[in-house]
Amino acid sequence: MARRGNVVLSLLFMMLLAASGLALLAHTGLHFTIVAARQQRRLEGAALEQALVLSLHRYRERLAAADMNAFPAPERDFFNTDTFPDAALGGETISQRFSRYTLRSGGDFRVIRILDLVRACRQSGSRAYIGRAGVDLYAGDIPAGEFGLLVRQKSEESAEAFLAGRGVEYSGSQLPQVGEFAVGSDYERLLRAALKLQVPDWRRIREKFGLEPLDAPIPSGIYLAGSDGEVAAVFVQGDLQKLEFGAGDGWQSIAFNQDGRRCELRYRPGLPSLSWSGSGGPAVAGSLFAEKIVIHGSVWDIEQAGAAAFLPEARIELLASGRLVVRSGLEGENMEPGMVKLPCLLLMTSERDLFSGDAVNADVVVEGAGAKTIQAQVIAAGTLVNNDGRTEITGSLFAGNIANSGRLRVGAAAGKFAFGDYVGLGDFKFLKNFRVHFIQEEGDEE
């Protein structure tokens, strides 16, 4: 039998080629599978994250629209799985689970923090994204200083629409309140505490300031209510033409201008260091200043003197039974970008004369064009008026109304001022400080 050629060699060669080809195909196939799986995973992750963000957004909108006063105990009656049941959002399932704890309680009100753990997962598959949002429920007799942004004005619109209509901006963590709320105030108690008097009438005030004991009002002027090494408050009888705040080299200064006279008060916050250029200066030198100013009248020009208006530790409380007109920015020393600008000043007005009870104009007015940052908290019995300028109020705002013809931004940073405890809403409930604490893939925390 004739044998031509070797078929084994040819077969081996063919097999080699086939094996190489198959390996190449398998490798390419595997590569494509890996790429597709990775892409699918990314898309799935993005879809879950988007679903979670959307559900958190809707959650915030529901909180903004809800009236907590409609529920006897909102922490149980509103924040539960009946109000927020599991829901399908596209191909994702969203579930919300609530937990709570008391953040603060004392006096006549309490603050409950409500945490909402939101989970978004595919209906098929074990992958999930989780996020947590927190909101604080305030309930009870709430002092004015605790509100982030409240306007006492009857409105058919939602709070957000009302503020948008007046060109007011605020941070997303605020859930503002707009409505015809019944405000309670106790200025007599405030005066008693500020001036350290049992009964704050003219006779006792005269006694306090070493004047002839009569029932008549004291003469116009600037008086220091001091005793036992402490100046509890500065009391101003009559209008002030100008009030200047300045800070530098660790000293806080406040200059009072009245009827052509200028008196300056300097101190280091929290230290017995006071110096006073007005009458009775030596008697109070080296005292501790409690940073309270009560004005029986209006202030027509509040300004910053120098590079900074406040030391970071300053917490000055200013109450006027009249108008307060701010004509410049009032910024603290530490105003680095990105840092939270805590209010160093309380601008507060009373709609009634502190002694006669007569109605007075109690607007807080921000005058002048240009950009201004006012590192203050505002509790205005009247209207907050912003004329033309771009104004940022870093603290909270509690006002009768807002008249804004410029741009107004409210930072609503919390401030601790005792005067704010004497004005507020009784038996009230509201939400504040909505924050998303985190959004992440479940089990991907490290």
Place this chain on the structure above:
Amino acid sequence: MIKGFGILEMLIALSLGLGILTVIIAHSAEAAKVGKRITGNQERLEAIFHTVDTIKSDLNKCGMRLQEARQFCSITPFASAAGSFTCGYGLADELLLENALKGQKSLRIATNGFFRKDKDILIYDVARQAWEANEIEYRLDGVLLLKNPLGSDFAANSTVVALKRVEYKYYPAQRVLKRKTDKGNFQPLLEEVSDFYVTFFPDANSVLYRIEVNKKEQVRGYVFLLNLV
């Protein structure tokens, strides 16, 4: 009967075989070269994608769980310098289950695996606006033993956050971008980096970064630091 190949057939087959083999080998060599180049490029791209994903993930978390504490604590979740940046966030948080007093060296919280030995922690009390940083000496279930005694009192329900800090640094001499977490060492993240810079816009709470690889590929990213708002 003639068996096998004839001499002529053999010569022709050998010549043809050699010719084909030469072509195949030359082609394979070229294919291998191209393959290596493509694989190299692909690996570099993969490394760039991985780097970008890692940077984005870290920046997205920057400030996480610290939003509330930042209002009164002097902590800066993001800091940058030439060729480097650092970001920090909370890895996990728990509430204090009981009051902790000044001078005390232990905290009781719910058991959580993220609170472990040598971890930096932040304790803060919103109501009193008190805060301090500390470190975990070791953990016994839900009890954290601290390296330093507490400097203030903290009421129950104060928050304890386990912190994580990530640092990126560009080494121009080695042309390497490295990443470090917490107290670990810098690990190479991307090689052949010819330039790297980061710019922070505090007013916009955003970061612009640019990575240049081999003076060819450039990647730029603009990341909004959501948790710093």
